[in-house]
Amino acid sequence: MKAIQITDPGKVRLVEIPKPELKPGHVLLKIAYVGFCGSDLNTFRGLNPLVKLPIVPGHEIGAIVEEVAEDVPDLKPGMHATVNPYTSCGHCEACLNRRTNACEFNQTFGVQRDGAMSEFILVPWEKVIADDSLSVREFALVEPMSVGFHAVSRAEVTDEDTVMVIGCGMIGVGAIVRAALRGAQVIAVDIDDNKLSLAKRLGAKHVINSSAESLSNRVSEITGGRGANVVIEAVGRPESYLSAISEVSYTGRVVYIGYAKEKIPFDTQFFVKKELDIRGSRNAMPNDFKAVVKYMKRGACPVDELITAVYSPEEAQTALENWAANPGEVFRILIKF
Numbered sequence: 001m002k003a004i005q006i007t008d009p010g011k012v013r014l015v016e017i018p019k020p021e022l023k024p025g026h027v028l029l030k031i032a033y034v035g036f037c038g039s040d041l042n043t044f045r046g047l048n049p050l051v052k053l054p055i056v057p058g059h060e061i062g063a064i065v066e067e068v069a070e071d072v073p074d075l076k077p078g079m080h081a082t083v084n085p086y087t088s089c090g091h092c093e094a095c096l097n098r099r100t101n102a103c104e105f106n107q108t109f110g111v112q113r114d115g116a117m118s119e120f121i122l123v124p125w126e127k128v129i130a131d132d133s134l135s136v137r138e139f140a141l142v143e144p145m146s147v148g149f150h151a152v153s154r155a156e157v158t159d160e161d162t163v164m165v166i167g168c169g170m171i172g173v174g175a176i177v178r179a180a181l182r183g184a185q186v187i188a189v190d191i192d193d194n195k196l197s198l199a200k201r202l203g204a205k206h207v208i209n210s211s212a213e214s215l216s217n218r219v220s221e222i223t224g225g226r227g228a229n230v231v232i233e234a235v236g237r238p239e240s241y242l243s244a245i246s247e248v249s250y251t252g253r254v255v256y257i258g259y260a261k262e263k264i265p266f267d268t269q270f271f272v273k274k275e276l277d278i279r280g281s282r283n284a285m286p287n288d289f290k291a292v293v294k295y296m297k298r299g300a301c302p303v304d305e306l307i308t309a310v311y312s313p314e315e316a317q318t319a320l321e322n323w324a325a326n327p328g329e330v331f332r333i334l335i336k337f
Contacts, residue, residue, distance in 0.1 A: 148174020
């Protein structure tokens with residue numbers, strides 16, 4: 001079967017690999033769409049230290065159930081599905097604390113192990129999320145949105161909060177949607193007006209283009225000088241990491257999703273003065289996936305606007321080159337098998 005491999009930094013090729021064979025407790029999925037995410041782009045750029053090349057990328061999956069082992073309940077051939085692409089060991093401290101999304105020994109599809117950019121994949125049935133109410137194309141958006149949903153859960157957002165989301169890519173969009181669904185007042189921050197326009201339609205009450213106006217002045221104006229109760233950072237840049245601490249209110253919560261590549265010189269007095277809760281947010285839990293599916297079944301998600309482009313497997317090199325050249329203009333790129 002066909003599969004996409006990133007073989008070296010800047011190099012992608014289409015290869016033939018064996019089709020997986022069905023085994024007990026597993027489901028064979030026929031891949032329809034797989035999204036490229038930021039970790040795949042960093043792998044292509046040679047900036048992902050978690051990846052050993054060559055690797056098959058991809059963990060944002062829209063698929064059709066092809067075959068089901070005899071001991072698998074509920075799932076049937078023909079069902080539309082996505083996959084929870086993380087593993088958990090069951091024995092580390094995170095797993096024992098029932099936070100399996102942060103397993104110390106997690107292996108995510110396309111990062112620590114070969115991913116889903118192939119014609120078929122074989123997965124344990126417990127990792128499959130199926131619902132024929134969604135199209136396979138919609139399912140390819142569920143995983144990245146679930147990461148944003150999870151960050152809102154980590155922040156314990158309520159309808160009394162003002163939540164600022166820094167970064168309006170796919171993961172930031174997920175955080176905006178989830179915070180708005182919880183009744184919070186949402187402030188969306190980005191440097192791209194098109195992304196900010198979409199953020200407003202998805203539930204942000206206020207939008208700030210931080211490259212065109214003072215972030216501090218606007219946040220102060222919106223919050224009456226108090227700052228945002230919750231700041232969710234979904235960029236992974238030093239300046240946005242520092243802005244999160246600056247713009248959060250006293251006794252506020254800061255949640256970091258983005259991975260910063262550089263060391264960041266924090267002025268830690270604000271950690272103490274403001275008595276902040278500073279939290280990381282990694283991957284997503286099964287309930288986050290279910291919440292995204294429930295949201296998308298309402299038909300309110302502007303799927304067409306979230307998909308920047310669709311490429312064939314043969315065009316994967318071009319897809320990643322185009323994204324690398326224009327990173328700020330992309331929500332999601334899908335590969336259609």
